[in-house]
Amino acid sequence: xxxxLNVFAVRTLTQKEYFAPGHRSCQGCGEALAVRLVLKALxxxxxxxxxxxxxxxxxxxxxxxxxxxxxxHVAFENTAAVASGIEAALKVLxxxxxxxxxxIVTLAMAGDGGTADIGIQALSGALxxxxxxxxxxxxxxxYMNTGIQRSSSTPFGASxxxxxAGRMKMxxxxxxxxxxxxxxxxxxxxxxxxxxxxxIDLVQKVRKAAEIPGPAxxxxxxxxxxxxxxxxxxSIKLGRLAVETGIxxxxxxxxxxxxLSIDFPKLKPVKEYIKLQGRFRHLTxxxxxxxxxxxxxxxxxxxxRMKRGF
Amino acid sequence: MGKRVGMEVSIAAAEAVKQCNVDVISAYPITxxxxxxxxxxxxxxxxxxxxxxxxxxxxxxxxSVCVGAAAAGARAFTCTSSQGLALMSEITFIASGLRLxxxxxxxxxxxxxPLSIWNDHSDAMxxxxxxWIQFFVENGQEVYDHVFISYRLGEDPSxxxxxxxxxDGFILSHVIEPIELIEQEKIDQFLPxxxxxxxLHPDRPITMGAYALPSIFMETKKAQEVALRSSIPKIxxxxxxxGEMTGRYYSPVETYKxxxxxxxxxxxxxxxxxxxxxxxxxxxxxxxxxxxxxxxWRPFPFEAFKRAxxxxxxxxxxxxxxxxxxxxxxASEIKAALYGEPVRPSIYNFVAGxxxxxxxxxxxxxxxxxxxxxxxxGNREGFELYGVRE
Ligand SMILES: Cc1ncc(C[n+]2csc(CCOP(=O)(O)OP(=O)(O)O)c2C)c(N)n1
Ligand code: SF4
Ligand SMILES: [Mg+2]
Numbered sequence: 116x117x118x119x120l121n122v123f124a125v126r127t128l129t130q131k132e133y134f135a136p137g138h139r140s141c142q143g144c145g146e147a148l149a150v151r152l153v154l155k156a157l158x159x160x161x162x163x164x165x166x167x168x169x170x171x172x173x174x175x176x177x178x179x180x181x182x183x184x185x186x187x188h189v190a191f192e193n194t195a196a197v198a199s200g201i202e203a204a205l206k207v208l209x210x211x212x213x214x215x216x217x218x219i220v221t222l223a224m225a226g227d228g229g230t231a232d233i234g235i236q237a238l239s240g241a242l243x244x245x246x247x248x249x250x251x252x253x254x255x256x257x258y259m260n261t262g263i264q265r266s267s268s269t270p271f272g273a274s275x276x277x278x279x280a281g282r283m284k285m286x287x288x289x290x291x292x293x294x295x296x297x298x299x300x301x302x303x304x305x306x307x308x309x310x311x312x313x314x315i316d317l318v319q320k321v322r323k324a325a326e327i328p329g330p331a332x333x334x335x336x337x338x339x340x341x342x343x344x345x346x347x348x349x350s351i352k353l354g355r356l357a358v359e360t361g362i363x364x365x366x367x368x369x370x371x372x373x374x375l376s377i378d379f380p381k382l383k384p385v386k387e388y389i390k391l392q393g394r395f396r397h398l399t400x401x402x403x404x405x406x407x408x409x410x411x412x413x414x415x416x417x418x419x420r421m422k423r424g425f
Numbered sequence: 426m427g428k429r430v431g432m433e434v435s436i437a438a439a440e441a442v443k444q445c446n447v448d449v450i451s452a453y454p455i456t457x458x459x460x461x462x463x464x465x466x467x468x469x470x471x472x473x474x475x476x477x478x479x480x481x482x483x484x485x486x487x488x489s490v491c492v493g494a495a496a497a498g499a500r501a502f503t504c505t506s507s508q509g510l511a512l513m514s515e516i517t518f519i520a521s522g523l524r525l526x527x528x529x530x531x532x533x534x535x536x537x538x539p540l541s542i543w544n545d546h547s548d549a550m551x552x553x554x555x556x557w558i559q560f561f562v563e564n565g566q567e568v569y570d571h572v573f574i575s576y577r578l579g580e581d582p583s584x585x586x587x588x589x590x591x592x593d594g595f596i597l598s599h600v601i602e603p604i605e606l607i608e609q610e611k612i613d614q615f616l617p618x619x620x621x622x623x624x625l626h627p628d629r630p631i632t633m634g635a636y637a638l639p640s641i642f643m644e645t646k647k648a649q650e651v652a653l654r655s656s657i658p659k660i661x662x663x664x665x666x667x668g669e670m671t672g673r674y675y676s677p678v679e680t681y682k683x684x685x686x687x688x689x690x691x692x693x694x695x696x697x698x699x700x701x702x703x704x705x706x707x708x709x710x711x712x713x714x715x716x717x718x719x720x721x722w723r724p725f726p727f728e729a730f731k732r733a734x735x736x737x738x739x740x741x742x743x744x745x746x747x748x749x750x751x752x753x754x755x756a757s758e759i760k761a762a763l764y765g766e767p768v769r770p771s772i773y774n775f776v777a778g779x780x781x782x783x784x785x786x787x788x789x790x791x792x793x794x795x796x797x798x799x800x801x802x803g804n805r806e807g808f809e810l811y812g813v814r815e
Binding site: 164200204211241243 | 448449451475476477479481482483485486487489490491492493494495496497498499501515519523618625626627629630631633634636637638641645
């Protein structure tokens with residue numbers, strides 16, 4: 116297990132880039148790194164349906180493209196449905212002998228807004244229908260593309276442009292929606308959480324998702340220096356801290372069975388993670404304490420699930 | 426000649442879709458479209474049609490699935506009505522912007538509120554500018570025939586547009602009509618499997634749906650506009666080829682006793698058949714009344730429409746939808762079409778039969794009577810809702 120979480124093993128990954136350099140994401144963008152790793156994991160036999168959002172915008176200003184694999188963007192909330200159509204087309208066209216039979220992975224990608232909010236219906240439908248595809252949510256915890264507005268995936272306390280910290284309210288007043296659990300509740304074969312700060316773990320999960328027939332959902336925490344008001348050079352560290360503090364545990368749910376990818380006997384204090392981000396600057400010690408308690412509690416629940424297996 | 430069978434128009438539509446050997450079907454139930462999807466799911470379940478069929482979780486997804494499927498090179502089909510179309514509307518614009526051929530049958534139904542399941546064209550008018558080729562058909566045979574016509578047309582490499590067949594909900598969708606079926610061998614010749622110019626496939630990676638800055642957006646829109654406008658010759662050619670195969674010839678604007686008419690009724694959709702009965706009655710009384718039926722709504726056939734109408738003294742345009750605060754959408758289109766003509770007929774506009782209110786031949790006669798009197802009295806551009814209880 117430690118092997119897969121080894122930062123240096125990243126050298127073993129392919130040198131090939133399917134998400135070409137030269138795209139327009141900000142420095143230190145966790146989403147761009149996540150996408151790059153996902154594509155390295157899958158290779159060239161993939162078709163991508165991408166939701167509206169940062170990754171679409173940074174990569175596809177006509178007449179340019181950063182995509183070296185087939186890629187389509189249709190709208191914000193329907194990525195899972197577009198991917199469903201692609202998967203269905205591949206299946207039927209191969210069956211009818213109109214395109215050669217070979218394994219082509221259908222990959223849907225959307226941000227947290229495109230997944231947990233506006234796209235959740237299309238996603239739920241596609242998971243329920245059982246399409247053979249991978250859905251990757253790159254979660255940067257807000258609508259970044261439109262200027263850092265809150266989503267249901269924004270964590271408690273974070274200040275965004277629509278959940279600003281003011282005299283009456285201290286940023287986001289609701290707790291982050293647990294999208295991975297929602298996906299798992301569809302009883303699909305594979306659900307995982309990942310973070311590009313653990314690149315080999317991420318790549319292995321994506322490969323596993325590609326191998327397992329049926330729908331797979333991977334929720335990737337993606338540090339966004341612009342939206343989180345953090346230093347770009349701290350992105351990898353922040354991703355690691357999110358995991359080490361228990362704020363974003365890495366786990367898999369395989370056919371309903373929970374498995375922690377990395378367990379910490381003792382979690383780091385959440386404060387270490389929080390203090391590096393401007394979006395939490397206004398938090399009082401009591402609020403941080405509240406976050407600490409909740410994080411600990413949820414981590415315990417996850418651990419119990421892992422022990423139970425479901 | 427093919428077999429002539431009495432069948433419900435929705436079932437005939439589904440039969441035609443089956444005969445086109447579509448690859449992916451995705452839809453969501455809504456009255457009065459339901460019989461089409463029910464029949465199709467039955468055909469797939471029985472193995473009579475080899476297609477991927479999805480009863481998805483919303484119309485938004487129904488069309489999105491078709492977009493994904495068409496982008497990957499499949500022949501896709503969906504159908505809907507009213508609220509369903511409203512939910513889909515976002516994606517209708519994208520499907521045509523991406524130049525993805527597919528077919529949607531729209532069993533036209535009133536848009537809420539108040540909620541109504543009955544027929545009018547308010548749904549179709551909502552997405553008038555979505556960039557699809559849009560037909561309005563008059564009877565069951567036309568529905569059946571246009572399924573083949575639409576796929577062949579939309580998939581033509583010089584066209585590449587999605588197509589909508591508008592058929593009046595209930596009035597067409599739920600009636601039993603004699604339909605002349607076409608032999609499968611003929612269809613297979615008329616409509617070979619879809620060969621996309623571009624498709625999403627790893628062997629030849631392409632990017633679809635890139636975004637455009639203002640510095641390039643206009644150029645892409647113009648390309649789309651030119652392409653849609655220039656599809657008219659291809660539409661005519663496709664109808665001609667279809668006519669040669671079946672003996673049934675279609676045109677963008679159809680006329681009935683129009684050549685020597687002073688007053689012309691103008692209709693779209695199933696109104697045409699009822700209006701022609703009214704024309705016969707008025708002709709018997711010696712009145713110079715004729716009928717013009719618009720079959721091709723987008724791209725609008727300006728030339729054909731002018732040819733059919735410019736000789737008349739007055740047009741009585743019957744709309745089945747209302748642009749609230751303006752007038753009937755067909756009438757405003759026609760006014761725009763004829764505005765540049767030095768001599769043009771007066772245009773009197775009635776909005777009639779919305780939400781399925783029955784419009785009988787006698788109603789068409791009353792509308793012509795009223796329009797003729799009004800115009801005589803100098804009201805050359807009148808507009809009213811016909812048959813409203815005051
Ligand atoms: C129907 C619709 N509503 C709103 C928008 C505007 N919009 C575009 S991207 C976006 C936010 C994207 O957020 P997320 O999915 O989290 O992706 P990110 O940009 O953060 O990667 C919004 C609100 C849209 N394009 N379509
Ligand atoms: S705003 Fe955030 S997610 Fe978007 S490109 Fe910049 S760093 Fe990446
Ligand atoms: Mg986001």
